[in-house]
Amino acid sequence: MFMRLDLSSIVETSVEKEDGRSLKDIALYLNSEAGEVADWLLNPQKRKEGLLGECSDVIICAVDLAFQYLKTQHPYSELDDQSLANVLSVMLEETIDKKCEKWAGK
Numbered sequence: 001m002f003m004r005l006d007l008s009s010i011v012e013t014s015v016e017k018e019d020g021r022s023l024k025d026i027a028l029y030l031n032s033e034a035g036e037v038a039d040w041l042l043n044p045q046k047r048k049e050g051l052l053g054e055c056s057d058v059i060i061c062a063v064d065l066a067f068q069y070l071k072t073q074h075p076y077s078e079l080d081d082q083s084l085a086n087v088l089s090v091m092l093e094e095t096i097d098k099k100c101e102k103w104a105g106k
Contacts, residue, residue: 004093010063011085023069030061066092 037054040047067088070076076084 007063007089007092008085010060011067011081011088013060014064014067015081015085021068023065023072026061026065026068030058030065033057033061063088063092 033054036048037051037058040051040054067084070084070088070091076087079087
């Protein structure tokens, strides 16, 4: 088994950044960040940072979107931020494991 990614800094920042952004706002920003990854690959002369930086931006937006989404869903909306972060971590790990098995053709 390989390592697991700690998402706590993303969730902590998501909690601290209560700025009224909607799920739609976050999804649009996620799309923009994904576009920057494509742009990095297609237009080397326009690169602002490395590919890992661009991929990190996509991961940050995706986790922020998932966390903010769960905050709106009953029964998760009743949880405090720490408990919700724990639920999110478990849910993402389970979902990612299933998606990777499917991707690997298992």
